[in-house]
Amino acid sequence: MRALIVTAVPAERDAVVRGIRDAGAFEGVERALPGAPGYARHRLALPVTGASDALTLDALDADVLAAGVGPAASAAATGSALATATADGLPYDLVISAGIGGGFGVAPAVPPTGTGSVGGTAGTESAGTGQAAARPAGLALAAVVVADAIVAADLGAETPDGFAAVTDLGFGTIRHLPPAHLVRAAAEATGGVRGSVLTVSTVTGSAERAAELMARHPGAVAEAMEGFGVAEAATAYGVPVLEIRTVSNAVGPRDRAAWRIDAALAALTGAFEALARALPRAMAENSAPTAPAGTVRGAAALHEAASDTAAGGGPT
Numbered sequence: 001m002r003a004l005i006v007t008a009v010p011a012e013r014d015a016v017v018r019g020i021r022d023a024g025a026f027e028g029v030e031r032a033l034p035g036a037p038g039y040a041r042h043r044l045a046l047p048v049t050g051a052s053d054a055l056t057l058d059a060l061d062a063d064v065l066a067a068g069v070g071p072a073a074s075a076a077a078t079g080s081a082l083a084t085a086t087a088d089g090l091p092y093d094l095v096i097s098a099g100i101g102g103g104f105g106v107a108p109a110v111p112p113t114g115t116g117s118v119g120g121t122a123g124t125e126s127a128g129t130g131q132a133a134a135r136p137a138g139l140a141l142a143a144v145v146v147a148d149a150i151v152a153a154d155l156g157a158e159t160p161d162g163f164a165a166v167t168d169l170g171f172g173t174i175r176h177l178p179p180a181h182l183v184r185a186a187a188e189a190t191g192g193v194r195g196s197v198l199t200v201s202t203v204t205g206s207a208e209r210a211a212e213l214m215a216r217h218p219g220a221v222a223e224a225m226e227g228f229g230v231a232e233a234a235t236a237y238g239v240p241v242l243e244i245r246t247v248s249n250a251v252g253p254r255d256r257a258a259w260r261i262d263a264a265l266a267a268l269t270g271a272f273e274a275l276a277r278a279l280p281r282a283m284a285e286n287s288a289p290t291a292p293a294g295t296v297r298g299a300a301a302l303h304e305a306a307s308d309t310a311a312g313g314g315p316t
Helices: 010-022 071-087 180-190 207-216 227-236 261-286 288-310
Strands: 002-007 026-033 036-045 061-066 094-103 144-152 156-159 162-165 193-199 222-224 241-250
Touching (some): 002 010, 010 036, 010 061, 010 094, 010 261, 026 071, 071 094, 071 227, 094 261, 144 180, 144 227, 180 241, 180 261, 193 227, 227 241, 241 261
Parallel strands (some): 002 094, 144 193
Antiparallel strands (some): 036 061, 144 241, 156 162
């Protein structure tokens, strides 16, 4: 399975890389993407295990990218990576938007043990079938959230009657639904909470704004800034998309002393250590007839990563 994993900032990218590396992957060199000097794909390849089991033959080959903050930056970087992979004849099987973020209904924090500053927040609104589900009570800091809907929460217009989504104006879409079997597999592997992740261009900073979002999206469990941009690009290329977040803070008034960025990044590492094995298996189980083709492509990618290392690139 070839996966593109898109984060906002280097700290999130590095947390994801650590997780996949902890699962047993080895690393190739970073490779720049054309037209954007700031974009570099961090390549990892997870070797095949249990070769006698056909479901494990499609090993993980992942590129991890720090795209920048916000939906526009994430869409541009994701589109660039998808176009490059397609031109190289090695298209991706899955795109994942990943990072930390703010949670709705977060339980009170324990006394501070340290803060950090990474940028970006996460959010979900439960909608595996496009319908909202009840928000879990007391979502914990550092909890894993797996989006079953990726929702553009502030894409639209203000009207005399309140906010109108862009779809109410007769344009576009505000929701992408990840494949249900991958959402289920990711949640089971990580112990994550399923729900719709809200993408916003302006991070929520007040109780009033948080309440407004919860009223419009009753199943929201977190908010982030990149997921919808990643999903738009992936959908344009016909590639399935997931969003995985870990909760660093509560959505609402900005209380930096209550943020748990280090804990959320550690949880992100743990989540991707589990996902590195679980997602290739879930992809293979859902499309068993294509496993041999995936195996050939995975083997080529593993060889490419090994060649990078032999050529002096080494781990990055």
